[in-house]
Amino acid sequence: MNFDKELDARGLNCPLPIIKTKKALNDLSSGQVLRVTSTDAGSVKDMEAFAKQTGNELLSSTEEGGDYVFLIRKK
């Protein structure tokens, strides 16, 4: 799937992947999609909660070769 911006949060631990995701979304406009890559296993649940709390849509959450990959559409 296409995305408008990519964030590499690999190697970072809680809460940095979420905070950096929030910051990266600030640079996008409504409807645009951010791709986030993380190695923090906790970010799988956290990203769901982030989407729920902020209203940004978590389009997908997958695991690719040990990385967690998220696609988030900005509210």
Added chain:
Amino acid sequence: MTQKKMAIIATKGTLDWAYPPLILSSTAAALGYEVQVFCTFYGLSLLRKDLSGIRISPLANPAMPMPVPMPVLVQVLPGMEAMATMMMKNKMKAKGVASLDELRSLCLEADVKFIACQMTVDLFEFKPEEFIDGIEFGGATTFLDFAGSADIQLYI
């Protein structure tokens, strides 16, 4: 949607206890919460310009994982606390855990409001210039005024 609020009282000044208030505040701010942290007693350490003095001690902390078993009589030796702190910081860095400085900067950037408890500032004879800029000084009433309408209130 009205903005959610979180109020925290931070009372501890060791490395392990310094993390929860800063992690929760920076994250809540990222989620759009309005956050206030009231720092009292040893929690004032979080507001000092220099955070490098914040340490962790294995002493009276039996849950702290140690690479080798260490009798209490060894833990009291000079330099053990500095060593434990250095080991913990190295471990944190290796695991990609943010430093206290980094988390605090994220909080300040996201408009988390820090309030230094005036009574304990006076008690410990701290000077205002020992603290970071942009904080407020207040008392219990200041905290309660905000906490009374907060969705989350934590005592850490």
